[in-house]
Amino acid sequence: MTDATPARGGKRPAKGLKDILNSESFRSAIYQIALGAAVVLLGLYLYQNVVENLQRQNIATGFGFLGEVSQFQIGERLIEYSPRDTYGRALIVGLLNTLTVSAAGIVVATVIGFSVGIARVSSNWLLQRIALGYVEIVRNIPVILQVIFWAAVIRNLPAPRNAVELFGLGFISNRGLAFAVPVADPAHLWMGLALLAGIVLTVIGTRLARRHREKTGRYVDMLWPGLGMIFGLPLLVWLLSGAPHVIDFPERQGFSFSGGATISPEFVALMLGISLYSSGFIAEIVRAGIQATPKGQVEAARSISLRPRFILRYVVLPQALRVIVPPLTSQYVSLSKNSSIAVVVGYPDLVNIGNTVMNQTGQAVEAIAVMMLVYLIISLVTSTLMNIYNRLVAIKER
């Protein structure tokens, strides 16, 4: 090397083999290729090992078992299923149950988490302390204990024959919550469509109102018209279709209840356990988000006499959401993974059904591979959706 050697990163044509070997880009490429190859080889080695050893032990392999008849019943199912269906269908029943409890858990955790998080920064001393106590309790007790706790509470409710009656609309017992539902009517479909139409119209209305405001500076409040459309349209459809009001009431019959709809104790215990646990974390995330908004911003907004509602909506939330959404995503992902605790209380989720399938067929590796793959997909989809939302609420650099 001579003094003429240019500085690192300088433009210098590759001169010889030595120069290529010493160049930064070449080395980094080599390291990456080596790492990639090591990962692939390790994977291949493990796969080879599993296959070899399974063969040596005369254990059946492959995914053919998914098409075999399951011969076991499942307590809760969203789709038709009987013991004459296949293992594959049984796993789908379990997957749908996992998605149901995760979705319900996410909604409950979000509602409670946001309420408690806002209470944490409340100026009301008592409310603030209660919120703090709640957060410390729910997030410091292991989630599995919370699920078992709720299961025990629910099991010690009265038996069906002594069930607590809820104003003639349903019963609470250790068999869960049985409640009245309207008998299916064609009008329900139209009501659903009306609800959808109401939401779409509200969104369009809000857009128009904003454009109007930006052009003329005059503010049009869309809160009441919006609520009116969202709730009023389905009501109107219901009235127009003759107000069908046949209700299916649950009745005590045999061992339990017949009629109406039932939410099982296992579902409630699992859902409460995992969502309360996550709500503690979400509350802290929300508190952090709100406090991340500089105080001066709120004061400035007040000084131009913005209404408190607008301060929250146009000043605090846009800045807070930016901080809230990314950690919220990982809470949602971990909540849906926590739902696999279902096995301890007996809610037939994917893992519970997967366990049975694994035991009936003995194909542990395949059954666990299916479960891992499904959870991976659920988590990736959840974070993709949240990332899209994050992009929507992120501060737009102009």
Added chain:
Amino acid sequence: MNKMKTAGLSAVAGLAFAVASAPVANADSGDTLAAVKARGEILCGVHPARHGFAAPDSRGAWSGFEVDYCFALSAAIFGDPSKVRFVALSSQQRFPAIQSGEVDVLPRNVTATLSRDTALGLNFTPPIFYTGTGFLVRAEDGIEDIEDMDGATICMAPGSTTERNVAQIFAARGMNYTPVVIENNKQLVDAYVTGRCDALTKDKAALPGVRAFDTQDPSEHVLLPGIFSKEPLAMAVRQGDDQWYDLVKWVVYATFNAEELGVSQANVDEMMSSDDPDIQTLLGVIGDNGAKLGVGNDWAYNIVKHVGNYEDIYMRHFGPDSPVALERDLNKLWTEGGVLYGFPMH
């Protein structure tokens, strides 16, 4: 096998690779017995808590019917019943544990079935206990027969043959039920006891233990009469090691034959001087059965001396004085109307 020993790669592999990463050296004939002898103890996979079959007492010492078969095996190999390490296994864990070599033998309430024998790569000894699906129900519900259970909610463990049996029992009668499937045994029993379920179903032989130990007032719970499926409980070993399979199988037959020949724990020392050639063969006074099985010639003597014959073992855990008293029913010798039939030992 050298591959297996290379490094802690297995740590990366995790649960799905448990099958691969465990010491699988035992698949070839003769390996298991040699490994057991070298290790100086038997790894015995048992139920974590099934009163009468296997449960640790307050000081952590294991006892039970199936536990005694681990002791018998140890007595046959080492002349000492205590050379056993117990591994408590849930119903999910049990098959991977025996397949991977985590345990040498699996006396853990395993029902011998065709698919387990073949697809799981197992071999089954002659059944050591014949039972069937039973139902525990509350007396106040007035259930007298399986036919009264239409619409019932039933608690059961996952991955057991029970889950499948109940589906068939109800389908055959055109009845409906709601299963509540709970893996943890404590939670499962608790769900029944607190009234979440109308019935608890397990192997019938396991239910008296639940009634005696887990309910507040055993008289409020009744066992439904009748047995609703065939559950021959046998010990499982890995396929491919015929020597080990032979040894475990003949330990079972030795307990049957000792009872049939009247050789019991109480009189085994006197029986050593018996003139009966069958007894002499059993106890190793004549012949070389021990050498053929790869153990000492006094193997059967040690079993009876330290653990007992089938009747001794049965009465110890299910006798009339035991809290989980069970009639012997099918579990009697063939000479007394049961189905226990030890092959001849010459």
